[in-house]
Amino acid sequence: MAKRKTSFVCSDCGAEFPRWQGQCSDCQAWNTITEFVISATKSVVSRTGGGYSGQTLAQVENLQDIDLQALPRISSGFKELDRVLGGGIVPGSAMLIGGSPGAGKSTLLLQVMCLMASGRSALYVTGEESLQQVAMRAQRLGLARDKLKLLAETNIEVICELALQHKPEIMVIDSIQVMQVADVQSAPGSVSQVRESAAYLTRFAKQHHIAMFLVGHVTKDGSLAGPKVLEHCIDCSMMLEGESDSRYRTLRSQKNRFGAVNELGVFAMTEKGLREVSNPSAIFLSRADEQSPGSIVMVVWEGTRPLLVEIQALVDYSQMANPRRVAVGLEQNRLAMLLAVLHRHGNVQMNDQDVFANVVGGVKVTETSADLALLLSIVSSFRNKPLDRELIAFGEVGLAGEIRPVPNGSERISEAAKHGFKRAIVPKANVPKQKIPGIDVVGVARLSEALDAL
Numbered sequence: 001m002a003k004r005k006t007s008f009v010c011s012d013c014g015a016e017f018p019r020w021q022g023q024c025s026d027c028q029a030w031n032t033i034t035e036f037v038i039s040a041t042k043s044v045v046s047r048t049g050g051g052y053s054g055q056t057l058a059q060v061e062n063l064q065d066i067d068l069q070a071l072p073r074i075s076s077g078f079k080e081l082d083r084v085l086g087g088g089i090v091p092g093s094a095m096l097i098g099g100s101p102g103a104g105k106s107t108l109l110l111q112v113m114c115l116m117a118s119g120r121s122a123l124y125v126t127g128e129e130s131l132q133q134v135a136m137r138a139q140r141l142g143l144a145r146d147k148l149k150l151l152a153e154t155n156i157e158v159i160c161e162l163a164l165q166h167k168p169e170i171m172v173i174d175s176i177q178v179m180q181v182a183d184v185q186s187a188p189g190s191v192s193q194v195r196e197s198a199a200y201l202t203r204f205a206k207q208h209h210i211a212m213f214l215v216g217h218v219t220k221d222g223s224l225a226g227p228k229v230l231e232h233c234i235d236c237s238m239m240l241e242g243e244s245d246s247r248y249r250t251l252r253s254q255k256n257r258f259g260a261v262n263e264l265g266v267f268a269m270t271e272k273g274l275r276e277v278s279n280p281s282a283i284f285l286s287r288a289d290e291q292s293p294g295s296i297v298m299v300v301w302e303g304t305r306p307l308l309v310e311i312q313a314l315v316d317y318s319q320m321a322n323p324r325r326v327a328v329g330l331e332q333n334r335l336a337m338l339l340a341v342l343h344r345h346g347n348v349q350m351n352d353q354d355v356f357a358n359v360v361g362g363v364k365v366t367e368t369s370a371d372l373a374l375l376l377s378i379v380s381s382f383r384n385k386p387l388d389r390e391l392i393a394f395g396e397v398g399l400a401g402e403i404r405p406v407p408n409g410s411e412r413i414s415e416a417a418k419h420g421f422k423r424a425i426v427p428k429a430n431v432p433k434q435k436i437p438g439i440d441v442v443g444v445a446r447l448s449e450a451l452d453a454l
Contacts, residue, residue, distance in 0.1 A: 006035060009036040011033075012024065012029045013027040036191055036195070072090075073087050075089075077111075077115035080276045081265055083263050084252070084253045084303075085259060086253075089170065089211045093236065094205050094235050095236040096176075096213075096230070096236065097213060097215060097238045098217065103241065104242070104273075106174055110124065110143065110172075114138060114145065117144070117148040120170060121168045121169050124174070125151045125171065128178055135150070154179055155182065156180065156181050156182075164208070170213075171205075175217060177189045180197065198229075199233055201214065231254075235255075237254045241364075242269070243362055249268070251265035251266075251267065252264050262302060263304065282419075283361060284307070284310060291389045293380045294378070295386070297421070298394050299394045300367060305415075306411055308415065308416060310359075310361075311358070311370065312360060313358075313380070314355075315382040327356075327358075328359065329358060329363055330365055331366070341399060345448060346448060368396040368404075372393050372394060373392075375397060376450065376451075380454075388423060391425070392423075392425075393424065393426070394409075395425075396427070403428070403449075405428075405429035412430075413430075422440060423441075424439055424440070425444060426441060427444065431443035
């Protein structure tokens with residue numbers, strides 16, 4: 001019997017250790033190191049004389065001789081999903097989609113598979129639900145059920161053996177946390193099983209040119225469950241996010257070897273499943289009829305398109321010694337930094353005020369173009385004066401009080417003009433050389449100039 005090699009792997013960062021310890025020395029996380037068992041196998045390569053035998057060696061080629069033909073892409077039937085994937089599904093790629101329970105992962109993939117099964121061979125593998133449950137969901141959503149093949153199995157070897165017989169072009173594994181490899185002596189969902197199952201399926205997909213979707217669970221803090229190696233071995237990692245009390249879902253790419261990683265897809269959950277939202281700016285701009293202080297619209301850039309979202313701020317007198325700084329959809333530390341810049345270069349002091357900031361619609365803004373709009377909304381709430389309803393703003397604010405330019409400034413202004421906005425406060429370097437019809441652009445270089453422009 002072959003000896004088994006045992007190592008210990010951190011489920012957060014993927015670091016390996018020769019023995020168990022309470023804290024990971026790489027990511028400093030506690031109680032995340034679990035046992036990982038590897039079955040030792042005999043090498044099939046033997047060294048005789050000066051060369052190798054028993055295995056065909058790969059060929060070394062020059063970089064300029066590599067064939068650069070465009071990768072063929074398959075449309076999923078959903079333009080928003082194709083956008084996040086970088087233009088469509090690449091054959092032979094392994095894609096991981098995660099999300100909280102009830103976000104709509106299985107619903108979205110079942111809709112995609114039923115659409116693609118009409119013209120291509122598709123196989124849906126479920127390990128958490130029975131075949132009857134999947135069929136009931138397809139019937140409730142009104143999907144075509146005559147072409148899609150279903151399989152209820154959790155053994156990876158059996159799944160791949162049956163896939164070789166039916167030869168699908170696209171597969172779904174729902175979910176990777178319940179799959180298991182027979183050679184690994186641990187329970188399904190453990191670090192060992194998830195790691196080996198994902199590696200086995202990824203190799204199988206690339207060898208047989210099968211586009212494969214893997215469904216993954218998330219932890220209580222919203223990150224993808226399982227070892228970090230799971231995200232390293234796949235080609236594309238996506239997260240389907242959405243609040244339980246909201247009908248809208250956002251699909252964001254966290255890793256993509258075939259496209260941009262900052263693309264955003266927006267869906268609406270309906271009785272017939274997920275529906276695409278072709279104009280997400282119209283959703284996030286459903287504002288009240290009466291303009292209130294502390295509200296302004298900003299333009300953020302998501303992947304290859306601009307997105308208009310509303311940002312709200314509330315400034316109120318604090319009853320505590322340390323005023324609160326709360327940011328929802330924005331970075332908490334950046335809010336504190338911008339308040340210091342506002343005090344130093346805008347002569348607006350808020351040492352005794354609670355400051356709350358929120359991005360409407362549950363959108364998470366990670367780029368720095370929201371700095372200027374955030375400060376203007378804070379000043380509006382602090383002085384209890386509403387801003388112009390037809391005003392938009394964007395720009396990065398530096399520690400010296402300067403307004404720095406952001407990428408794609410002209411495209412952002414054009415998108416705002418399409419939605420009826422008449423005035424824009426932007427960095428001076430982002431002012432377009434040719435006037436955009438219907439909108440007055442005000443370029444500012446300092447924070448004080450932006451406050452005067454109000």
